[in-house]
Every structure is written in structure tokens, then in C-alpha cells.
Amino acid sequence: MRVVSGIQPTGNLHLGNYLGAIRQWVAMQHQAESLFFLADLHALTVAIDPKELAANTIEMAATLLAAGIDPDKAILFNQARVPAHAELCWLLQGTARMGWLNRMTQWKDKAGKNREGASVGLFTYPVLQAADVLAYQATHVPVGDDQRQHLELARDIATKFNLDFGVELFTLPEPFISPAAPRVMSLRDGTAKMSKSDPSDASRINLIDSDDAIAQKLRKARTDAEPLPDTMAALAERAEARNLVTIYAALAETGADAVLAQYAGQGFGAFKPALADLAIAVLSPIRERLTRLLDDRAAVATVLEQGGERARGLAAPTLLAAQRAMGLHV
Numbered sequence: 001m002r003v004v005s006g007i008q009p010t011g012n013l014h015l016g017n018y019l020g021a022i023r024q025w026v027a028m029q030h031q032a033e034s035l036f037f038l039a040d041l042h043a044l045t046v047a048i049d050p051k052e053l054a055a056n057t058i059e060m061a062a063t064l065l066a067a068g069i070d071p072d073k074a075i076l077f078n079q080a081r082v083p084a085h086a087e088l089c090w091l092l093q094g095t096a097r098m099g100w101l102n103r104m105t106q107w108k109d110k111a112g113k114n115r116e117g118a119s120v121g122l123f124t125y126p127v128l129q130a131a132d133v134l135a136y137q138a139t140h141v142p143v144g145d146d147q148r149q150h151l152e153l154a155r156d157i158a159t160k161f162n163l164d165f166g167v168e169l170f171t172l173p174e175p176f177i178s179p180a181a182p183r184v185m186s187l188r189d190g191t192a193k194m195s196k197s198d199p200s201d202a203s204r205i206n207l208i209d210s211d212d213a214i215a216q217k218l219r220k221a222r223t224d225a226e227p228l229p230d231t232m233a234a235l236a237e238r239a240e241a242r243n244l245v246t247i248y249a250a251l252a253e254t255g256a257d258a259v260l261a262q263y264a265g266q267g268f269g270a271f272k273p274a275l276a277d278l279a280i281a282v283l284s285p286i287r288e289r290l291t292r293l294l295d296d297r298a299a300v301a302t303v304l305e306q307g308g309e310r311a312r313g314l315a316a317p318t319l320l321a322a323q324r325a326m327g328l329h330v
């Protein structure tokens with residue numbers, strides 16, 4: 001078993017990243033050899049400011065450490081420092097099909113109507129993501145539901161490569177989607193996922209938000225006037241209410257039905273302050289650790305450097321085997 005996953009170092013980590021991915025990373029690092037990385041190469045597929053990218057990479061790495069990633073257990077690094085990712089990505093470009101990439105919903109969403117003006121990297125983004133996990137023979141990839149399609153593509157690429165070159169080289173990676181919070185939704189719109197790119201900061205809870213900001217965002221979260229029912233099924237048509245109950249259950253590490261058993265019949269006037277208290281209890285220790293870690297950015301950079309060295313060692317044999325299979329070693 002080998003666990004691999006990544007996150008783009010853009011903006012702040014939010015509650016969706018935490019409940020959908022990072023909390024699983026923290027748990028899985030104790031169960032299997034794990035590699036987690038800042039996907040700085042993926043961040044290059046849209047316009048970037050180099051200084052900002054470098055600062056975000058350190059800050060995001062510090063946030064992962066604050067959230068519980070332990071560099072003695074997991075390998076933490078930034079993707080750009082392990083050249084095997086970009087090299088294997090190029091080798092896989094001959095295997096990936098235009099039609100497969102054209103079907104990617106993230107490509108369609110991000111390019112929008114301006115496909116001609118989108119970067120080539122935005123289109124081939126999922127091939128790099130496939131290289132990220134295939135380079136390490138990952139068996140499990142803990143991600144939120146929005147990455148499921150990219151993982152399926154990685155499996156398709158691995159299968160076709162193995163078949164085309166007559167090798168049993170790449171392991172097919174299994175997506176591991178958080179059962180508790182596969183898709184945390186925006187606090188302003190229960191039909192949109194919570195996202196770093198939402199222009200409204202009130203739509204998400206950032207891991208660096210103060211206690212007051214967390215309480216205020218939850219107080220203002222969009223809801224309805226009905227009291228809470230006693231089953232999740234009864235929330236089918238109430239997206240915002242369902243989202244808040246799901247967040248509560250995920251934070252409390254309990255089931256949504258148990259939450260409803262406690263709050264059935266009550267309105268959001270009672271539920272929201274309880275949710276805010278819970279969110280603050282979980283998130284404020286992370287924020288405090290993060291503040292301390294950011295006092296010594298050089299130490300965070302050292303963690304990434306050491307992680308990069310270990311990751312280079314682990315990726316090298318697979319890259320070499322791929323080159324051999326393709327006739328690149330003469």
C-alpha cells in the first residue's frame with residue numbers, strides 16, 4: 001500500500017480541503033508509506049506571480065504541518081523539486097488521448113468559452129496528475145470527490161501504457177474519497193463547492209480564519225427558515241441545510257443522522273452557534289500551530305527539501321522502467 005496526494009499551493013487551505021482531503025492524509029500517514037506534495041507545477045497552468053507562488057508553497061506546506069502531517073511519518077515535498085513528475089508526464093503524453101482530456105469537467109469549467117486562449121498546460125493538467133501518482137506506484141489516492149474523474153483518467157493512462165508497451169509497470173491507483181465530506185459546499189450557495197477560487201471569502205472557512213471570522217461566516221451562512229428534520233433524506237431539497245449538517249457531522253466525527261437526532265425540531269438560530277463552537281474547537285489549534293510555524297519559514301523549506309530528496313529516490317526506478325519500456329535507454 002502506498003498513499004500519494006497533492007494540493008495546489010494557491011490561496012488558503014479551506015474547510016473543504018481539510019475535511020475532504022487533508023484529514024484523511026493525516027490519518028493515512030500512520031497506516032502506510034505516504035507522500036504528500038504541493039502541486040506547484042500544476043499551479044503554473046494559470047497566470048501566476050512567482051513571488052506569490054513561492055510564498056504560497058511555504059505557507060501551504062506549513063498549513064499541512066499544522067494540520068498534522070508529520071515529516072517523520074510522511075514525505076512532504078513540492079512537486080517541482082522532483083523532476084520525475086514532469087519527465088514522466090511527457091512520456092505519458094503519447095498515451096493520453098485528446099478525447100479523454102476533452103471530456104474532463106475541470107478543463108471545461110476552467111477554460112470556459114475561451115478554449116483557444118487557455119494554456120496548453122491547463123488542457124494537459126490531468127496527465128501531470130497521472131504522472132504524480134504513477135511515478136510512485138500509488139495504490140491509494142485520498143482526494144475530494146471533484147478529483148475522481150482525474151483519478152479515473154490516471155487509471156486509463158496506466159492501463160493503456162501497460163498494454164501498449166507489454167509491461168506490468170504501472171499500478172492502478174484507487175481514489176480514496178472521504179466518506180464523511182466528499183464535497184463540502186459553499187456557505188453562500190449549496191449547489192457550488194467550497195473553493196479557493198470563489199471571489200466571496202464569506203463562501204468558505206479558511207484554516208487561517210480567526211474565531212470571530214469563523215463564527216460570523218457561519219452565522220451569515222445561507223440557510224432556510226425551516227427547523228431541522230430527523231433524517232438526512234428529509235434534507236434532499238435543502239442543499240444549504242444539508243451542507244451545514246454534513247460539516248457538523250464531519251467535524252464531530254460522527255454520522256449526520258446522529259447530529260439530526262440531537263437537533264431535530266430546532267432552527268438554525270440554535271444550530272449555527274453550536275456549529276461555530278465546534279468548528280472553532282477543531283480549527284483554532286491548527287491556526288495557532290500554523291502561526292508558530294510561520295515564524296520559521298526556513299525550517300519549513302528544509303522539510304520540503306528533505307522530502308524532495310526522499311521522493312526523488314522513490315520515483316527514480318519507475319521513471320527508469322518507463323524509459324526502458326519505451327526504448328529510450330539505448
Ligand code: TYM
Nearest residue numbers: 005006007008016017020021039132143144182183184194
Ligand atoms: P486542489 O488543490 O483543488 O484541492 C486539494 C484537495 O482538496 C479537495 N477539495 C475538496 N474536498 C471536499 N470538498 C471541497 N469543497 C473540496 N475542495 C477541494 C480536492 O478534491 C483535493 O483532494 N488537481 C488537484 C491537486 C493534485 C493532485 C495530484 C491530487 C495534483 N496532482 C495527484 C491527487 C493526486 C487539485 O487541484 O486539488
